[in-house]
Amino acid sequence: MEPEYAIYKGEELIAMGTAEECAAKLGVTKEYIYWLTMPTAKRRLAKRKNPERCTVGFRLDDE
Template sequence: MKPKPWTMKEIKYLKENYKHMRISDLADKLGRTYGSIHSQRQKMGLTKEYDKREYALYKNDDLLHIGSMEELAKFRGVRKETIQYYATPAYRRRIEKRNNPGSGITLIRLDDDIA
């Protein structure tokens, strides 16, 4: 099946709203899939502030690394999208189905305002 072409109205909406709306909400509003929104956002070079935030990457209870998503991706030898996937509900469901559910990777955002 050939993907539905993006209209100028959809592109404008994406540009105006990508910073403050989740991809899933944009997908619902535009009647598109999560993957379609994510792909178009990348093609347009639209990035969110989370790209600059720091995260802690754990395996089981062991801290593996702290850094931005790009730094964590470099550390793990994977793409940044893989690191982002670790924070999704889909990844958590996948891990829960394993024989050893506690064996997955966990990504935690580190907030500046934690005292």
């Protein structure tokens, strides 16, 4: 069973499903979806000027 992901832009849910499904909906690679869930990505996005408007990802089975 493949893990599922939830991708948000700010507080708006923009994609939910497997990495491949989310990538297809957003027009990016599945590696980018994986990257969005990594601690490094979250630290970088938190340092941005408007972090509340960033695209972030969460792996649903981690919670």
